[in-house]
Amino acid sequence: MKSLLTVFFAFVITHIWGQNATGYIFDEAKKPLETAYVLNQKTNSHAHTNEAGFFNINQTSVGDTLKIVLLGYKSQYFIVKNAEKSTIILPKSIFELDEITINASPKTQNIVSDIDVRINPVNSSQEILRKVPGLFIGQHAGGGKAEQIFLRGFDIDHGTDINITVDGMPVNMVSHAHGQGYADLHFLIPETVGKLDFGKGSYYADKGNLTTAGYVAFSTKDKLDNSAVSIEAGQFNTFRTVGLFKLLSGENNQNAYIATEYLATNGAFESPQNFNRLNVMGKYSTILPNQDKIIISASHFKSRWDASGQVPQRAVESRLISRFGAIDNTEGGQTSRSNINFQFNKRIDNQSFVKTTAYLSQYNFELFSNFTFFLNDSINGDQIKQKEKRNIYGLHSEWNKTVNFGKGELDLQIGGGFRTDDNRDVELSHTVNRKTLIEAIKLGDITETNTFGYANAEFNFGKWLINPAVRFDNFSFIYNDQLATKYATQSIKKSILSPKLNFAYNASRNLQYYLKMGKGFHSNDTRVVVAQTGNEILPAAYSADLGLMWKPQPRLLLNVALWHLYLEQEFVYVGDEGVVEPSGRTRRQGVDMGLRYQMTEGVFFNGDVNYTIARSIDDEKGQNYIPLAPDLTAVGGLTVQKGRWAGSYQFRYLKSRPANEDNSIVAKGYFVNDANVNYQWRNMNLGISVENLFNTAWNETQFATESRLKNEPQSVEEIHFIPGTPFFLKGKMTIQF
Numbered sequence: 001m002k003s004l005l006t007v008f009f010a011f012v013i014t015h016i017w018g019q020n021a022t023g024y025i026f027d028e029a030k031k032p033l034e035t036a037y038v039l040n041q042k043t044n045s046h047a048h049t050n051e052a053g054f055f056n057i058n059q060t061s062v063g064d065t066l067k068i069v070l071l072g073y074k075s076q077y078f079i080v081k082n083a084e085k086s087t088i089i090l091p092k093s094i095f096e097l098d099e100i101t102i103n104a105s106p107k108t109q110n111i112v113s114d115i116d117v118r119i120n121p122v123n124s125s126q127e128i129l130r131k132v133p134g135l136f137i138g139q140h141a142g143g144g145k146a147e148q149i150f151l152r153g154f155d156i157d158h159g160t161d162i163n164i165t166v167d168g169m170p171v172n173m174v175s176h177a178h179g180q181g182y183a184d185l186h187f188l189i190p191e192t193v194g195k196l197d198f199g200k201g202s203y204y205a206d207k208g209n210l211t212t213a214g215y216v217a218f219s220t221k222d223k224l225d226n227s228a229v230s231i232e233a234g235q236f237n238t239f240r241t242v243g244l245f246k247l248l249s250g251e252n253n254q255n256a257y258i259a260t261e262y263l264a265t266n267g268a269f270e271s272p273q274n275f276n277r278l279n280v281m282g283k284y285s286t287i288l289p290n291q292d293k294i295i296i297s298a299s300h301f302k303s304r305w306d307a308s309g310q311v312p313q314r315a316v317e318s319r320l321i322s323r324f325g326a327i328d329n330t331e332g333g334q335t336s337r338s339n340i341n342f343q344f345n346k347r348i349d350n351q352s353f354v355k356t357t358a359y360l361s362q363y364n365f366e367l368f369s370n371f372t373f374f375l376n377d378s379i380n381g382d383q384i385k386q387k388e389k390r391n392i393y394g395l396h397s398e399w400n401k402t403v404n405f406g407k408g409e410l411d412l413q414i415g416g417g418f419r420t421d422d423n424r425d426v427e428l429s430h431t432v433n434r435k436t437l438i439e440a441i442k443l444g445d446i447t448e449t450n451t452f453g454y455a456n457a458e459f460n461f462g463k464w465l466i467n468p469a470v471r472f473d474n475f476s477f478i479y480n481d482q483l484a485t486k487y488a489t490q491s492i493k494k495s496i497l498s499p500k501l502n503f504a505y506n507a508s509r510n511l512q513y514y515l516k517m518g519k520g521f522h523s524n525d526t527r528v529v530v531a532q533t534g535n536e537i538l539p540a541a542y543s544a545d546l547g548l549m550w551k552p553q554p555r556l557l558l559n560v561a562l563w564h565l566y567l568e569q570e571f572v573y574v575g576d577e578g579v580v581e582p583s584g585r586t587r588r589q590g591v592d593m594g595l596r597y598q599m600t601e602g603v604f605f606n607g608d609v610n611y612t613i614a615r616s617i618d619d620e621k622g623q624n625y626i627p628l629a630p631d632l633t634a635v636g637g638l639t640v641q642k643g644r645w646a647g648s649y650q651f652r653y654l655k656s657r658p659a660n661e662d663n664s665i666v667a668k669g670y671f672v673n674d675a676n677v678n679y680q681w682r683n684m685n686l687g688i689s690v691e692n693l694f695n696t697a698w699n700e701t702q703f704a705t706e707s708r709l710k711n712e713p714q715s716v717e718e719i720h721f722i723p724g725t726p727f728f729l730k731g732k733m734t735i736q737f
Contacts, residue, residue, distance in 0.1 A: 392420070479530045
């Protein structure tokens with residue numbers, strides 16, 4: 001009843017206080033354009049287009065001029081002539097930073113990623129996550145294992161504290177055989193990425209489990225502008241080919257394409273990686289006459305590799321092996337994932353719609369590792385096998401409603417859904433040469449279900465945005481231990497409530513201040529949950545951001561944020577076991593700074609600096625460092641686009657950081673540079689790229705690990721590392737048709 005009264009009074013106030021201008025915004029192919037910004041030049045009232053490209057802007061009269069802005073499209077000015085709905089076409093254009101307007105939104109920072117993707121499109125799997133400002137990655141198992149992630153003073157391992165999705169489908173694997181939240185993004189073909197949505201902290205109601213440091217949401221393209229085939233070849237027997245094939249191109253509002261990728265390389269290691277990966281993806285989308293939208297996609301990915309493993313520092317210093325040598329070169333693995341994704345956006349009326357995503361994934365994983373060599377078994381060695389086979393299925397549906405009232409606007413989202421992981425034969429075993437089983441350490445079946453619901457409201461009062469939200473999550477953890485003498489089902493259920501409250505104040509069209517506050521969480525592994533009889537199941541994270549987005553000049557964009565994060569339970573890497581285990585409470589605080597500057601037409605500079613103080617709360621004095629938590633990172637570069645030529649130079653810097661709790665072992669930092677140049681000739685693009693331009697000797701991933709080499713009398717705890725790629729030259733040719 002209260003909600004009906006709210007809508008009624010909003011309707012009355014709207015008609016008393018002023019008139020509205022409504023309309024649709026499309027691209028040249030008549031596709032609705034979402035999130036286009038509509039600004040009344042006279043009254044400063046503004047609005048955004050929804051999924052159907054519809055906008056409703058209040059306090060607008062006949063004769064007022066509307067400015068329509070959307071990144072990647074030419075800004076348009078439209079004079080309101082009457083009260084009828086208008087149709088506005090935005091043509092595509094080259095990117096110009098001075099056309100960007102800072103608008104009131106909880107996700108204003110997405111402007112930064114939109115700029116970066118537009119200027120420097122993603123063209124390798126390594127670059128996909130690096131598009132998030134301040135996020136670092138490192139590979140440490142032959143190219144096929146999910147990357148290690150660093151963000152906001154977190155060594156996130158493979159995804160413990162960052163929520164990652166593709167087209168609304170979760171990437172993270174909860175209760176994974178290798179580590180909680182394991183996020184293998186290699187099934188995503190880089191050339192199909194259309195949009196990158198990210199947020200730092202735990203301020204977003206539609207993002208749940210693992211959203212502590214932040215989230216990353218990728219959207220693939222609904223359509224291709226052209227079909228294309230590309231071939232890459234480079235050092236270390238590297239070969240990659242990508243095919244993008246347009247099947248339907250707007251006929252009857254239908255689009256469809258198929259994308260394929262194959263990658264093979266031996267890497268720079270003395271023991272060849274024998275790495276290969278195959279991706280196949282298909283996507284179909286259609287817009288129905290009533291503006292409903294249906295998207296169906298399917299993909300399959302498989303990969304296998306050999307790895308040289310982590311190298312102990314003492315073995316290199318004694319010249320037992322080189323930096324690219326191996327103590328145990330029998331490491332490696334194989335993995336595959338098949339996905340079906342269905343998205344349906346149902347238009348209810350001009351100002352409300354429901355968007356629904358349903359998905360099914362089938363996933364296989366097998367990994368052989370040896371972190372400690374002969375520490376535990378002086379005869380056979382310490383190789384372990386981690387294996388699982390799981391099915392993931394889920395549904396996420398969200399109702400969206402926009403209500404205009406006077407000088408204000410209310411955007412309301414109410415959503416809910418579920419996700420179930422049915423994980424069979426989750427295994428941890430002691431093996432030799434990938435073949436001989438020495439001991440089955442753990443073997444069992446996991447069923448984990450997360451049901452959730454949330455409500456999010458965005459009240460836009462002219463220059464102010466107030467965004468209260470709340471989220472509820474319920475978890476069911478079930479484990480069957482196959483090694484137990486008697487059959488028994490261990491189960492635990494737990495719920496958590498996560499409130500959020502965000503504010504934004506637009507002092508002008510070029511300056512926004514914001515304050516974000518929220519509670520998030522990361523779930524613990526099911527096997528840990530049932531072993532602890534339900535203790536510390538859903539440790540919470542409390543965070544706050546105070547920041548600004550500012551355009552002091554038309555072609556200069558600055559963003560600064562001071563932030564704080566308290567985590568009830570940290571997950572810390574334990575080197576001598578090669579696992580991640582729960583630790584105590586932690587506190588992080590820091591500052592993020594970013595700059596985007598367009599020097600002249602086609603010349604862009606980008607830079608991000610992130611400083612963090614990360615400490616454990618419960619450890620003894622002098623033992624409160626968080627292992628591998630980075631405190632200073634910086635990335636930046638220069639991109640040039642002139643006529644047929646395009647090129648870029650990019651750098652990344654990671655400062656040396658503690659590798660253990662008392663900082664007695666230090667993980668060495670690095671400064672690495674990459675560059676590329678491309679030339680467009682008719683329908684052909686030729687390119688050359690260089691990773692590690694100055695051939696820096698750097699360590700991509702590092703751990704403080706206790707290990708023992710063959711015939712060593714005692715174990716040693718020291719840095720073990722995976723060497724970073726040396727100077728790496730590749731050539732690329734792309735033909736469009």
